Each structure stands twice: as structure tokens, then as C-alpha cells.
Amino acid sequence: MTVLEIRNLSVKYGSLTILDDVSFSVGGKQWVMIIGPNGAGKSTIVNAISRGAPYTGEIYFNGTDIKACKSTELARRFGILMQSSSVGYSFTVEEIVRLGRYAYSKGILSNSSKEDDYKVERALEMTGLVHLRGQSILTLSGGERQRAFLAQILAQDPELLILDEPTNHLDLVYQKQTFELINEWIENSGRSVVSVVHDLSLAKAYGTHALLLNRGRLVADGPTDEVLTRENLKSVYDMDVYGWMSDMLSQWQVD
Amino acid sequence: MYIVFSLVTLAVFLFCVCAGSVSVPVKDTVTIIVNSLLGLPIPEGMSKFIIWFVRLPRVICVALTGAALSICGAAMQGLLRNPLADGSTLGVTSGASIGAVLAIAFGITLPGLSGGGTMLMAIAFAFFSLIFILALAYRLDYSLSTNTIILIGVVFNMFAHSIVSLIITFAGEHVKSIMFWTMGSLSGASYANVLTLLIAFVICSTVILCYSRELNAFAIGEDNARNIGVNVKRVKLIIMIAVSALIGVCVSIGGTIGFVGLVIPHMTRMVTGPNHKRLLPASIFSGAVFLMLADLLSRVVLNPVELPIGVVTSFVGSITFVYIFYSSRKGR
Numbered sequence: 001m002t003v004l005e006i007r008n009l010s011v012k013y014g015s016l017t018i019l020d021d022v023s024f025s026v027g028g029k030q031w032v033m034i035i036g037p038n039g040a041g042k043s044t045i046v047n048a049i050s051r052g053a054p055y056t057g058e059i060y061f062n063g064t065d066i067k068a069c070k071s072t073e074l075a076r077r078f079g080i081l082m083q084s085s086s087v088g089y090s091f092t093v094e095e096i097v098r099l100g101r102y103a104y105s106k107g108i109l110s111n112s113s114k115e116d117d118y119k120v121e122r123a124l125e126m127t128g129l130v131h132l133r134g135q136s137i138l139t140l141s142g143g144e145r146q147r148a149f150l151a152q153i154l155a156q157d158p159e160l161l162i163l164d165e166p167t168n169h170l171d172l173v174y175q176k177q178t179f180e181l182i183n184e185w186i187e188n189s190g191r192s193v194v195s196v197v198h199d200l201s202l203a204k205a206y207g208t209h210a211l212l213l214n215r216g217r218l219v220a221d222g223p224t225d226e227v228l229t230r231e232n233l234k235s236v237y238d239m240d241v242y243g244w245m246s247d248m249l250s251q252w253q254v255d
Numbered sequence: 256m257y258i259v260f261s262l263v264t265l266a267v268f269l270f271c272v273c274a275g276s277v278s279v280p281v282k283d284t285v286t287i288i289v290n291s292l293l294g295l296p297i298p299e300g301m302s303k304f305i306i307w308f309v310r311l312p313r314v315i316c317v318a319l320t321g322a323a324l325s326i327c328g329a330a331m332q333g334l335l336r337n338p339l340a341d342g343s344t345l346g347v348t349s350g351a352s353i354g355a356v357l358a359i360a361f362g363i364t365l366p367g368l369s370g371g372g373t374m375l376m377a378i379a380f381a382f383f384s385l386i387f388i389l390a391l392a393y394r395l396d397y398s399l400s401t402n403t404i405i406l407i408g409v410v411f412n413m414f415a416h417s418i419v420s421l422i423i424t425f426a427g428e429h430v431k432s433i434m435f436w437t438m439g440s441l442s443g444a445s446y447a448n449v450l451t452l453l454i455a456f457v458i459c460s461t462v463i464l465c466y467s468r469e470l471n472a473f474a475i476g477e478d479n480a481r482n483i484g485v486n487v488k489r490v491k492l493i494i495m496i497a498v499s500a501l502i503g504v505c506v507s508i509g510g511t512i513g514f515v516g517l518v519i520p521h522m523t524r525m526v527t528g529p530n531h532k533r534l535l536p537a538s539i540f541s542g543a544v545f546l547m548l549a550d551l552l553s554r555v556v557l558n559p560v561e562l563p564i565g566v567v568t569s570f571v572g573s574i575t576f577v578y579i580f581y582s583s584r585k586g587r
Contacts, residue, residue: 050482075484082478088336089474089529099472103484149479156483 001028003160003192004049009057011044018044019055020216026160026209031186031193033207033224035200037237040213042196043083046164050080061160075103079153081163090136093129093148094120100155123155126181143174150178154185161185163195167202175199179206200241204228212236256533260540264318271314271547276558277305316444317550317564318543319452320505321515323460325542327498328516329523329534330463333470334494335405336477338524341516346408347499349415350384351377351506352437356419359433360426374451374507381503384411385495439510439565441550448508459501460539466494467531474529512546512565514572519545521579 004026011019019041026032034042047053049066051074059066061077069077079100100123101116112120124130127147137145146166153161161182167175182193183206197203203210203224210227212220214236220227233241273284279302287306290297297303328341335344342348354376357363365371388407396403419437426433441448463470469490472480481487505512519542520534527533546564549571553562 050478052478052481071481071486072484075482078482080482082476082482087475088338089524091471091475091529095471095530096475099468099475099479099483102468102472105468152479152483 002026003028003030003062004194005058005060006045006049007058007060009045009048009055009059011041011048011053011055018216019048021057022213022216022218023057024211024218024221026192026194028192029186029190030208031182031195031206032209032211033203034194034196034211034213035198035203035228036213036219039215040236041216042213043164044216046080046082046162046194046196049078049162072103075156075158077159079156079158079161081149081153081161081166083165083168087137087145090138092134092136093140093151094124094133096137096148097123097129097133097151097155100152103156119155119157123151126154126185127151128177143170143177146170146174146178150181159191161191161193161195163193165196165198168198175202182206200228200233200245256527257536257540260537264540264544267544267547268314268318271317271551272306272310274551275305275310275554277302279306312446312449313441313444314547314550315449316441316452316508317546319449319456320441320509320512321519321542321544321546321549322539323452323456323501323505323542324512324515325519325523325538325545326460326463326535327501328542329520329531329538330466330470330494330498331516332520333474333529333531333534334491336474337405338521339517340405341520342498342502343412343513343516344405344408345495345499346384346388346411346415347381347502348506348511349412349419350387351381351503352511353384353415353418353422354378354380355436355507355510356422356426356433359436360422360429362429374504377507378500378503381499381506382496384415385499387411389492389495436510437565438563439512439568440561440563441509442561444508451504452508455501455504459497460535462497463494464535466490467535470494470531470535471529474531510563510565513569514576515542515546515568518572518576518579522575 002025006025007023009019009022010017022041022045034045036042044053048055049059051066061069066074097120098112098116101112101119104113104116124133127150129144129147129151132140132144137148140148150166163182166182167178170178179202182195185191186193207224209222210220210224211218212227212232219236220232230240230242269281269284272288273279273281283301284306287297287301287303288311289295291303291307324342331340331342331344332338334340337344355373358373358376363372363376365375388404388411392403392407395407423430423433469480469485472483472485473490477487520538523538523541524534527537546568549567550564553564553567556562
């Protein structure tokens with residue numbers, strides 16, 4: 001079953017083409033990794049889906065053009081986690097997670113429902129943030145902060161998670177925790193994830209499918225093993241990625 | 256918390272009505288206000304004129320203006336995710352000033368409504384400024400990002416100040432009244448002003464309060480707001496219109512009163528935290544209290560000479576702001 005279908009997606013800023021005629025689809029219970037070198041247009045795909053960038057082409061979710069969707073309707077379908085960014089004010093973790101339920105509010109003056117409370121609790125539990133719920137977001141480490149925003153989109157209870165470099169700037173422990181958490185979410189919910197990643201090892205280890213982009217164009221699309229081939233990566237990165245990665249990993253082998 | 260805020264505001268209100276160049280006892284003040292409201296005779300020896308016709312409308316206007324400027328500042332600081340933002344960052348205050356100064360310099364009036372020309376021109380120019388700034392921002396940046404709006408606001412402020420200076424140069428005998436007005440004063444406030452301010456305040460602040468959850472989302476980040484389902488452009492537009500209309504009315508009545516919208520929400524946030532559900536109502540009370548005390552200072556500090564209230568707010572506000580900024584930096 002196709003969840004997300006993108007047809008002929010192009011994004012231009014003035015005369016500069018960032019994405020050029022990209023088409024792909026995401027099925028149920030898939031984790032699609034968007035990979036490619038800097039400037040390939042990976043984050044632009046996320047921006048277009050979140051309607052943060054003007055685009056041409058069509059984006060369908062379960063057969064509905066997202067241009068026809070209201071903002072709240074879109075938020076109930078997509079949970080989008082952007083690259084970690086600075087927060088200006090000292091909101092508590094719970095306040096940030098609770099905002100994830102915005103799309104479900106009945107009106108301007110409506111209070112949170114029992115379901116809202118349950119989803120917020122569940123998101124805090126899943127991300128291991130229950131003990132930090134009353135703490136200011138400004139006092140958290142980068143990893144904890146990213147988990148708080150992940151908890152927000154989990155509370156949003158979307159049908160599809162879209163993550164833009166979710167573990168950017170995070171150390172290995174947090175990278176592992178975050179990817180394991182997302183994997184668990186896919187297993188338990190049966191839903192799908194699209195994520196932009198730089199780390200090819202993570203893409204290979206966790207992705208069921210991959211999109212390989214270069215200079216705004218789609219180079220390969222399909223199951224991860226079929227996309228992350230030696231030839232494909234060499235053509236995009238202009239280097240023998242396989243040889244280099246194998247050489248790097250061999251440094252860790254114990255005699 | 257709101258009971259404490261209300262009691263403090265009421266106490267400061269009564270104190271400001273009683274105190275001044277002629278002090279009136281609290282009991283007499285309350286009697287005059289209650290009897291006047293109920294249409295009962297005022298006991299002999301009580302100065303009804305000072306309390307009922309001079310101080311009461313003035314203090315109510317001051318409280319409403321302080322509350323209005325403060326809630327506008329809090330809203331803008333949340334919307335633009337910038338603690339240094341306030342209504343003037345949009346350029347709305349400067350735009351309103353051009354309209355008001357033009358009205359004073361060229362004697363534009365509305366028949367039967369004292370100060371109506373200044374008010375109408377200030378509101379109209381506040382709106383035109385907003386439309387101009389938003390149109391320019393939209394042309395430069397499709398997403399109407401906050402950085403673009405702040406930058407255009409800064410440039411527009413400079414432009415507006417040059418226009419006001421130009422008008423003052425050719426204002427002839429109106430120079431003094433324009434200068435006094437630009438420094439901000441509510442000394443001649445009437446009940447007509449009270450009514451205008453009250454209507455504008457109730458409508459615009461209700462709109463802003465209704466969007467407190469959206470302001471929380473904006474305060475975390477515009478992308479975050481969009482991703483959780485906030486209609487970013489529509490909400491931004493509605494809040495900006497509410498803020499510009501309220502500031503336009505305040506400017507037309509009291510002139511440019513600086514620092515209230517900047518400093519008060521900043522100080523209030525230290526008590527309530529950044530959640531706009533608490534911050535916005537608390538800013539209303541704290542803004543009213545701050546401006547009532549500033550107005551009292553302007554009346555009594557150099558008695559019998561009265562200082563423009565804008566001078567007092569800028570003086571107290573800038574020192575307070577430097578202290579807050581220094582403390583927060585030092586604490587890092």
C-alpha cells in the first residue's frame with residue numbers, strides 16, 4: 001500500500017534549481033533513507049512536504065493531494081522533525097511535547113482531552129523523558145533536547161514520520177538510542193518513516209529503502225541494498241565509498 | 256496568581272488617583288468615584304473635579320495604554336521568537352507617528368471629535384505601514400520569516416524618523432506640540448479617550464489572548480509551529496493586525512511611549528515563564544502597573560513641572576533593561 005507518493009517534485013529559488021523532477025513513493029511499514037552529498041536537495045524534499053518551500057509537482061498522502069489539506073490535517077498525517085535548532089525561551093519539556101497535540105484541539109478555548117494526556121504520557125515514556133518533564137528545555141543536553149522534539153511528534157501521533165537529520169550533532173549513544181526508538185515505533189505502530197541522513201552506515205543498518213540524490217536529481221530508488229551499491233555511491237560521492245568505509249571499519253577489528 | 260496581580264493593580268490604581276500635586280485621602284477618592292458612578296451628591300469639601308475629571312480618566316488611560324503596549328510587546332516577542340522585539344520592531348509605532356505628526360502639523364481634525372484627526376491618521380498610517388512592511392517582506396521572502404520582518408522593521412523605523420524630522424522642520428508654530436507629543440504624554444486624557452482605548456484594548460487583546468497557544472509554538476520556532484499544524488501565515492497576519500491596531504490607537508492618544516512593550520514582558524516572563532497562557536494576562540497587569548507608576552513619577556518628581564511620560568519610561572526602562580541584559584549575560 002502506498003502511503004506517500006511524490007510526482008515530478010521540483011523546487012526553484014529564483015533561477016536556481018534545488019530539486020529537479022524527483023518522483024518516488026513510500027509504502028507501509030517502510031523506513032526510507034534519503035541520502036546524498038551536501039547540496040543534493042535532501043532537506044528540500046522535507047521542506048516541500050512541510051509546505052515550507054514553494055514547489056511544483058504533486059505530493060499525495062493516501063491518495064489526497066496535500067495542497068488540499070488544512071494545516072491541522074497535514075499535522076495529523078505527517079510528524080516532521082527538523083534539524084536540531086536553538087530554542088529562545090525556557091519552555092518545559094512537557095509544554096513542548098503537549099504542543100504536539102495542537103492539531104487535535106477542537107477550538108481556540110478547548111482544554112486538553114484524556115486522549116491528549118495519554119498520548120503525551122506515552123511519548124514521554126517512549127523517549128525516557130518522564131523525569132525531565134518539568135525541566136526547562138534550555139538546561140537539557142543536545143541529545144535530550146532532540147528527544148524532547150521527537151516526543152512532540154510522537155505525541156502528534158502522525159501516520160508518517162519525516163525526520164531531517166534526526167541525530168545531527170549527537171554523540172554515538174544518542175544516535176543509537178534515537179534510531180532504536182524510531183525502529184521500535186515502526187514495529188509497534190506499523191507506520192512509515194522517511195529520514196534524511198548523512199551517515200551511510202546508519203542508512204544501511206536501519207533503512208528498508210533508500211533514495212540516492214545528487215545535485216537535485218534522483219540517482220537511485222529502491223531497497224537499501226540495491227541503492228547503496230559500490231557503483232552508485234562512487235558516481236555520486238566521486239570516491240570509493242565502499243573501499244573507504246571497509247578500510248575505516250578494519251581499524252576496529254581485533255586480531 | 257491572578258488574584259495577587261489584580262489586587263496589586265487595584266492598589267496601585269487607587270494610589271495613583273489619590274497621589275499627585277494635591278493629595279486626596281483614599282476614603283474621599285473612593286467616595287467621589289462611587290457617588291459619581293451612582294449619581295449621588297458629593298459631600299462638601301471633597302475635590303470632585305480633580306479626581307473625577309482630571310485624575311481618573313488619566314489614570315485609566317495610562318493603565319490601559321500600559322496594558323496594551325505590554326501585551327503587544329509580549330505577543331511580538333513570542334511571534335518573532337525574539338526577546339528584543341516589540342510593537343515598534345514592526346515599524347507600526349513609527350508609522351503611526353508619521354500619521355499623528357502630519358495631523359498635528361497640518362491641523363487635520365474631525366468635526367465634533369477632539370483629537371479624532373490625529374487618532375484616525377495614526378491608525379491609518381499604522382495599517383499602511385503594516386501592509387507596506389508585509390508586502391515588501393513577502394516579495395523578498397515567500398515564507399515571511401521573522402528575520403526578514405525585523406530587518407525591514409528596523410529600516411522602516413529609520414525611514415519614518417527621517418519623515419517625522421522633515422515634518423517638524425516645516426511645522427512652524429506646531430513644533431512644540433509635536434515635540435511634546437513625540438515624547439509621549441497622557442496629561443490631557445478624557446473619558447472619550449478612555450472609551451476609545453477600552454474598546455480597542457478589549458477587542459485586540461481578546462484576539463491576542465485567543466492565540467496564546469499558537470504564540471507558544473511560534474516562540475519555539477516558526478518551523479515547529481508549521482509542523483504541529485499552525486496556519487503560520489494566517490495566525491501571523493491576525494496577530495500583526497491586532498497589534499498594529501492597538502498600537503495605532505495608543506500612539507494617537509498618548510504619543511510614542513517607549514520601552515513598555517520591550518521591558519515589561521521581559522520582566523514578567525521571569526515570574527510566569529514563557530508560556531503565553533500565563534505570560535499574556537500577567538503582562539496586561541504588569542504593564543498597567545508599570546505605566547501608572549511611571550505616570551505618577553512624571554507628575555510628582557519635578558512638581559509643578561510635569562515630565563512627559565515617555566521620558567520616564569525610557570529612562571527607567573533602559574536602565575532596567577541594561578541591568579537585566581547584564582545579569583543574564585553574567586549568569587552564563
